[in-house]
Amino acid sequence: MSNPARRTNPGYGRWTPFWFLAPAVVALFLIGIYPTLFALVTSLRQYNLTRSRDGFPFVGLANYQAVLSDPTFWDTLARTARFFLVVMPVEIALGLCVALLLHRPGLNFLRALARVTLVIPLATTYAVVGLLGRLVFNRDFGVANSFINLFGFPALDWLGNSAGAFAAICVMDVWQWTPFCALIFLSGLSMVPVEIEEAAKLETTSHWALLTHVQLPYLLPGFTAMLILRSADVLKLFDVVFTMTRGGPGAATELISIYIQRVGFRVFDLGTASAQALLLLVITILLARLYIRFFYREIE
Amino acid sequence: MSFLRLQGIQKRYGPVSVINGVDIAAEAGEFVVFVGPSGCGKSTLLRMIAGLEEVTSGQVFIDGQDVTGTEPAKRQVSMVFQSYALFPHMSVRDNIAFGLKMSKVPKSEIDRQVAEAARILQMENLLDRRPRQLSGGQRQRVAIGRAIVRHPKLFLFDEPLSNLDAELRSQMRVEIARLHRDLGVTMVYVTHDQVEAMTLADRIVVLRGGKVEQIGSPQTLYDRPVNTFVAGFIGSPKMNFVAATLTGRDARTVTVAHSSLATPVRIALRDDAQTKGPSVGDTVTLGLRPEHLVLGDGPNRMILTADIVESLGGSTLIYGQTKARETMILEAPGRRTLTKGETLSVGFDAAQAYLFDATGQAI
Structure with a gap:
């Protein structure tokens, strides 16, 4: 009698599945895992390229100790947090308003057009956004000064002073990422069953009540994903700021990623820079866990 | 003045017209059922009463007030949806209390009213559950509970039993009838199921292609349908x-002949057809309800050839064919066995026969 549990010939070689998976695994390893492991090893060594004759000795957690006791690290991290706390609420509020407007029935062609145009800022390369920012906030011929001139205000040297430069990078981030928030919210709103919205409309005329009691639960999963993605993105935000201000004037717009770049590729202290980068990774993971813990709710 | 009045209601989606000048009136406390085939506009009409659909032209009056442009929440109507439309993230208690909370009713009063609704609908033990933890029938009860607590002027039901199985459907049908009797509120109910229409309605509105075909009590529609559409739609099996x-x-009176009729049949004309209607030699449609046909008995005889027999347990449906190869159904009490091709003599009373002219209008 034959054993029913015996495996029959599947019709392909033992290694065939491996070869199908191999390209993805190799790419992931080369792009993601190897650099992370390399950074981990580097962060545990004294790895300064300008002093390569000293070798790259193992120093344990010394780099981490140095980073955690470095006031500039904490300053730039605080500046990054401030940047996030300024731009994120604005992007959420504006994105939600845009999504609610696009969720209203009627004007189908214009709504479809608006949805397509929302993708344009998202599809624009970060460095190009930065260059656009330099033009927009140029003291002599920038649109920003033309705009404030309309209201009788004098022209400002936006990128030449600390507050102006910080405001400028915030504005460009809001310009680029509000559409992303709007699209995420819009997809959440489209998940709300029509009958449920209608049932609520029979009970209340308040749009606010409809939003908070009925639509909000459907927005939370997207909202959580938005927070996670934006937090990770802001922590590694480099191109826009670098092309716009190079972190200046002074350190006014030196976000954490600009600082890590400075440590890694101007001072060439790759050991410290790797430790900083890995600490950012830990912060990102912790933030993601917190967001999921506090905001994520499944519907049904 | 009628409690609910729809006056010259039209609804167009671009060039497509779905409701074409509908006039309907319902008295306070009446149970009105909109019935018709899919796409006839019955749900659209109900949604226009609720305010969930804009009226292209015409007016909607509730309790003497023109509410055509009024927001849904200000019309004091409650609606029960086919898909229940419960808020999935809220408990049964919060679902029922939602409208009261929105109206800023004090908490003690909300608790009292929720408890009262739960008692009426026998779901006291379900109040802390989420909708996903309920069966279809229980969900529909919660939806009805949510409608009850607002004490609306008008209850609207949009095919509320369509998602339930046959047994639950008949059970819920009785509960809705009981609810109407106990609350005495005006109810408008949409269904494509003529059994629901016949059993629940004080008055039935039969719709086809966005137009009212006939309005009347179930008995009127059954006894005196105005055309072949209403005659075919009301009654099961169909005429x-x-x-x-x-x-x-x-x-x-008129006398009609058919190749399967043993002798021509004399049938009384309706009052309005006595001065007009078809002439001798014209083709007319003779309508006979399956339950009015008697096997081997009756003053007027029709000869059929047996085709198929369906036993329903207590009664039998016999499918036969006339000499002109028209299929006829006969509902006979008890159990019958027939062989295909057997000749049947079927009797009927001329007073229970219906006559329609070439355009399908009753004569």
Whole structure:
């Protein structure tokens, strides 16, 4: 009698599945895992390229100790947090308003057009956004000064002073990422069953009540994903700021990623820079866990 | 003045017209059922009463007030949806209390009213559950509970039993009838199921293609349908129609002949058809309800050839064919066995026969 549990010939070689998976695994390893492991090893060594004759000795957690006791690290991290706390609420509020407007029935062609145009800022390369920012906030011929001139205000040297430069990078981030928030919210709103919205409309005329009691639960999963993605993105935000201000004037717009770049590729202290980068990774993971813990709710 | 009045209601989606000048009136406390085939506009009409759909032209009056442009929440209507439309993230208690909370009713009063609704609908033990933890029938009860607590002027039901199985459907049908009796509120109910329409309604509105075909009590629609559409729609199994010829006519009656009729049948004309209607030699439609046909008995005889027999347990449906190869259904009490091709003599009372002219209008 034959054993029913015996495996029959599947019709392909033992290694065939491996070869199908191999390209993805190799790419992931080369792009993601190897650099992370390399950074981990580097962060545990004294790895300064300008002093390569000293070798790259193992120093344990010394780099981490140095980073955690470095006031500039904490300053730039605080500046990054401030940047996030300024731009994120604005992007959420504006994105939600845009999504609610696009969720209203009627004007189908214009709504479809608006949805397509929302993708344009998202599809624009970060460095190009930065260059656009330099033009927009140029003291002599920038649109920003033309705009404030309309209201009788004098022209400002936006990128030449600390507050102006910080405001400028915030504005460009809001310009680029509000559409992303709007699209995420819009997809959440489209998940709300029509009958449920209608049932609520029979009970209340308040749009606010409809939003908070009925639509909000459907927005939370997207909202959580938005927070996670934006937090990770802001922590590694480099191109826009670098092309716009190079972190200046002074350190006014030196976000954490600009600082890590400075440590890694101007001072060439790759050991410290790797430790900083890995600490950012830990912060990102912790933030993601917190967001999921506090905001994520499944519907049904 | 009628409690609910729809006056010249039209609804167009671009060039497509779905409701074409509907006039309906319902009295306070009445149970009105909109019935018709899919796409006839019955749900659209209900949604226009609720305010969930804009009216292209015409007016909606509730309790004497023109509410055509009024927001849904200000019309004091409650609606029960086919898909229940419960808020999935809220407990049963919060679902029922939602409208009261929105109206800023004090918490003690909300608790009292929720408890009262739960008692009426026998779901006291379900109040802390989420909708996903409930069966279809229980969910529909919660939806009805949510409608009850607002004490609306008008209850609207949009095919509320369509998602339930047959047994639960008949059970819920009785509960809705009981609810109407106990609350005495005006109810408008949309269904495509003519059994629900016949059992629940004080008055039925039969719709086709966005137009009202006939309005009347279930009995009126059954006894005196105005055309072949209403005659075919009301009654189960549906009315049999055969093409007959008018062979004689006097002031009040006509005589019709058919190749399967043993002798021509004399049928009384409706009052409004006595001065007009078809002439001798015209083709008319003879309508006979399956339950009015008797096997081997009756003053007027029709000869059929047996085709198929369906046993329903307590009664039997017999499918036969006329000589003109028209299929007729006969509902006979008890159990019958027939062989295919067997000749049947079927009797009927001429007073229970219906006659329609070439355009399908009753004569």
